[in-house]
Amino acid sequence: MSVRRLHPNQPKTFAFTPQNSAWAQETIAKYPDGKQASAVIPLLWRAQEQHYGWLPEPAIRVVADMLEMAYIRVYEIATFYTMFQLQPVGKLAHIQVCGTTPCMLRGAQDLVAVCKRKISTQPHILSEDGNFSWEEVECLGVCANAPMVQIWKDTYEDLTPDLLETILNGFASGTPPKAGSQIGRIASSPSAGFTTLTDKTIYAGNSGSNQES
Amino acid sequence: MPRKLIIDGDEIEVDGGTSLLQACELAGREIPRFCYHERLSIAGNCRMCLVQLDGMPKPVASCAMTVNDIRPTRDGSPNVINTRSEVIKKAREGVMEFLLINHPLDCPICDQGGECDLQDQAMVYGTGGSRYEENKRAVDEKYFGPLIKTSMTRCIQCTRCVRFMTEVAGVEELGAVGRGEDMEITTYLKHGIDSELSANVVDLCPVGALTHRPWAYNARPWELHKTESVDVMDGLGSAVHVHTRAREVMRILPRLNEDINEEWISDKTRHVSDGLRTQRLDRPYLRKNGRLEPVSWSEAFEAIVERIRATDSSFIGAIAGDMVGAEEMFALKDLMGRLGVRNIDCRQHGEVFNPTWGRASYVFNPGVAAIDEADAIVLIGTNPRIEAAVLNGRIRKRWRGGGINISVVGEPHELTYPYKFIGSSGPALASMERDGLGDAERPIFIIGPGVYRRPDGEAILSKIARLAKSLGALKTDWNGFAVLHTTAALVAGLDLEFVPKIGALKTSEIVSGAAEVIYNLGADEIEVQSDAFVIYQGTHGDRGAQRADVILPGAAYTEKIATFVNTEGRAQRTSRAVFPPGDAREDWTIIRALSECLNAKLPYDNIQQLRDAMFRAAPVLKDVGMMSCTDNSDIDRLLRLDGKVGIEPLTSIVMDFYLSNPIARASSIMAELSALSQANKTPVAAE
Ligand code: SF4
Ligand code: FES
Numbered sequence A: 001m002s003v004r005r006l007h008p009n010q011p012k013t014f015a016f017t018p019q020n021s022a023w024a025q026e027t028i029a030k031y032p033d034g035k036q037a038s039a040v041i042p043l044l045w046r047a048q049e050q051h052y053g054w055l056p057e058p059a060i061r062v063v064a065d066m067l068e069m070a071y072i073r074v075y076e077i078a079t080f081y082t083m084f085q086l087q088p089v090g091k092l093a094h095i096q097v098c099g100t101t102p103c104m105l106r107g108a109q110d111l112v113a114v115c116k117r118k119i120s121t122q123p124h125i126l127s128e129d130g131n132f133s134w135e136e137v138e139c140l141g142v143c144a145n146a147p148m149v150q151i152w153k154d155t156y157e158d159l160t161p162d163l164l165e166t167i168l169n170g171f172a173s174g175t176p177p178k179a180g181s182q183i184g185r186i187a188s189s190p191s192a193g194f195t196t197l198t199d200k201t202i203y204a205g206n207s208g209s210n211q212e213s
Numbered sequence B: 001m002p003r004k005l006i007i008d009g010d011e012i013e014v015d016g017g018t019s020l021l022q023a024c025e026l027a028g029r030e031i032p033r034f035c036y037h038e039r040l041s042i043a044g045n046c047r048m049c050l051v052q053l054d055g056m057p058k059p060v061a062s063c064a065m066t067v068n069d070i071r072p073t074r075d076g077s078p079n080v081i082n083t084r085s086e087v088i089k090k091a092r093e094g095v096m097e098f099l100l101i102n103h104p105l106d107c108p109i110c111d112q113g114g115e116c117d118l119q120d121q122a123m124v125y126g127t128g129g130s131r132y133e134e135n136k137r138a139v140d141e142k143y144f145g146p147l148i149k150t151s152m153t154r155c156i157q158c159t160r161c162v163r164f165m166t167e168v169a170g171v172e173e174l175g176a177v178g179r180g181e182d183m184e185i186t187t188y189l190k191h192g193i194d195s196e197l198s199a200n201v202v203d204l205c206p207v208g209a210l211t212h213r214p215w216a217y218n219a220r221p222w223e224l225h226k227t228e229s230v231d232v233m234d235g236l237g238s239a240v241h242v243h244t245r246a247r248e249v250m251r252i253l254p255r256l257n258e259d260i261n262e263e264w265i266s267d268k269t270r271h272v273s274d275g276l277r278t279q280r281l282d283r284p285y286l287r288k289n290g291r292l293e294p295v296s297w298s299e300a301f302e303a304i305v306e307r308i309r310a311t312d313s314s315f316i317g318a319i320a321g322d323m324v325g326a327e328e329m330f331a332l333k334d335l336m337g338r339l340g341v342r343n344i345d346c347r348q349h350g351e352v353f354n355p356t357w358g359r360a361s362y363v364f365n366p367g368v369a370a371i372d373e374a375d376a377i378v379l380i381g382t383n384p385r386i387e388a389a390v391l392n393g394r395i396r397k398r399w400r401g402g403g404i405n406i407s408v409v410g411e412p413h414e415l416t417y418p419y420k421f422i423g424s425s426g427p428a429l430a431s432m433e434r435d436g437l438g439d440a441e442r443p444i445f446i447i448g449p450g451v452y453r454r455p456d457g458e459a460i461l462s463k464i465a466r467l468a469k470s471l472g473a474l475k476t477d478w479n480g481f482a483v484l485h486t487t488a489a490l491v492a493g494l495d496l497e498f499v500p501k502i503g504a505l506k507t508s509e510i511v512s513g514a515a516e517v518i519y520n521l522g523a524d525e526i527e528v529q530s531d532a533f534v535i536y537q538g539t540h541g542d543r544g545a546q547r548a549d550v551i552l553p554g555a556a557y558t559e560k561i562a563t564f565v566n567t568e569g570r571a572q573r574t575s576r577a578v579f580p581p582g583d584a585r586e587d588w589t590i591i592r593a594l595s596e597c598l599n600a601k602l603p604y605d606n607i608q609q610l611r612d613a614m615f616r617a618a619p620v621l622k623d624v625g626m627m628s629c630t631d632n633s634d635i636d637r638l639l640r641l642d643g644k645v646g647i648e649p650l651t652s653i654v655m656d657f658y659l660s661n662p663i664a665r666a667s668s669i670m671a672e673l674s675a676l677s678q679a680n681k682t683p684v685a686a687e
């Protein structure tokens, strides 16, 4: 994990859009009086979504003021959780490559190599055109379809370096592929068709007979 | 519920709420710790305090577990704790090894060396070498303001500093950002800490991550001589240790006194020490042809004698300042009495107090520690955050305990706790009388200089006394009438009745032409407006000395054994940590020597004889360290005072906290802090 610091170039101000402000007020109202600070993570997350996928410093202050928290407290939270991006991310896609054991065994490092080659040699650094960035993250919970990457809110699974390149090209040309497994299987069912329970007769028609014990 | 424990074979009974660490201490075991501190919340993150608890698979952090948390044994026998076993030794060695993975090996250039918890504990639990070959982590320097030097590579993330600032000082400016190995302690975007108690974090830091910037690389703890004393920077009289090397005061640190300052001191108390070295008066001076020239003691005395002889006693006046001890005030009063001079005053800021009202009318009757028991506090004409920072911390501590109403009459300041603002001027007191204080049983009315330094102070005091009485602050077992003094000398002066009797001149009259000769004993906050002949006895080349015709160099509070009475009316004594510089002398001896030249010899040859005489005049000064009982009925006398209360707001008159006395004005650190606090006050233009 890299050292998490605020980016040197920050926008001067930040303000929630009217819709997001209204949403924020609703969110704050969900918590009992005096516990508004509980809304800090949803608000920061919304600020990040609004601000091109990364959290700028003025947003930390805006959220702190909304929740009557000290700036340093919100700053602590923003630097603690790695899902908050503290530096600009690619305009079209920010690739989060899972590097945890199952994905690693299934070739995550080859995906990282693609990112290094196509985006930038270092994580969290924008590609030259500013459209892409990448980072390595911990397990995203799709281990059965390792290796995988997450882009925005979607996961792209069962990858190979070639498939990842295709995905990147898709984002670059404005036609991102469908999320999920990239080799056509449904969820994590076997990739070469079903291998067990293929004999339909064992469950066709006579249900319940085996359920004694 | 009390429970029995067996700690290393010794049986002990402790309350269920005590932590295992405290229980082990009660049993006489020393438990190493970094993050635990009695006055802060429990963090349990350093793991140094491990002990072995029978029935637990692994060692437990003793600071974070209370006796109640232990599962009782099956047969009801006491639980067994082991603090000395081989397992524990190994466990602590393991913790230490982890802590040292990233801790630099820079003890020889670290200011904490010699008083570092990590160093000390490594002597017991450290292993000789390291098994780690990786690079140590390096941490960027941080900026915590002019008082705190950081070296964050040394930080072991105990978070004591964060907890102190958040909990005790009430200024949420420090935090731990990042996570895991990258966790760092910092302020928000290099903002310096804006608190009057900030330097206490340096004492709390168990390693050399936070050290005192002003004293950086000046001294090693083992070459310092330590003297127990009390502080005179405000009216509290906090207990301090004065650390000296040869003839110099190197630093001032807090000393435990549960009744007053617990274990904290304000930044001013601590860092004023450089002011004790600069601008000092170290020889007598005499004004010749308009210029002050150094002279001998006898020449200075001759000039004084000549002038005093030539002046009618009704045209002579004496004023005592904010940091003079009771001994010299007593000697000066005695001398003036022998010369027939009645114009004496110790109230240089025009305080309205009068000793004839009785002692309860001018002291902090409940005592500082009683704040812990109060259920309502009314702050009138005071900003305790700067006038008595440590006391403000205590109010905050009480507020954190819950169940207390705090109200403010006067200027609304940021006090680090919420309060109800009643109004800014006198009439607000009437509305308070109407509204009451709910069902408060033990209210305290803290009365600051914004009340008693005003010309209509008597009338306001009278109103407050009535309010206090009607709202239940004056009961047989509770006196909540609390005058907060901001200067160290005034209470003793009032106890000694160093005030003009009826018909005699008070300070403002003495300095504005009614006196031809003025004996100024360390009063630097007033301007002598006439062309009177001024004898200044004091320590610093400050306002008083500049206007003087004769200067007699005296001793500062670290250089004499003198009695000071704090705002509670508690007599305390300073100790001599160093000798006064050059020809300067202890103050009472100067007055004693002068009395002989004036043929009015004071009948005491040593400090003990002087004190005996002083105790006869003011017996309350005798009980050093004690708060003597006051009489509630004194407050009734205030009820009879009258006068009109002006409508001006009760603003605190302490202009600049960091520059309120000559020692502070001589200190370059105080100048820096003052500039910083002014800058913080001016609102920054919005971006
Ligand atoms: S700076 Fe000192 S007190 Fe603060 S967390 Fe680090 S080691 Fe602890
Ligand atoms: S290990 Fe990659 S998703 Fe779980």
Ligand code: FES
Pocket (backbone or CB within 6 Å): B032, B033, B034, B035, B036, B043, B044, B045, B046, B047, B048, B049, B050, B061, B062, B063, B064
């Ligand atoms: S002292 Fe117990 S964990 Fe730090």
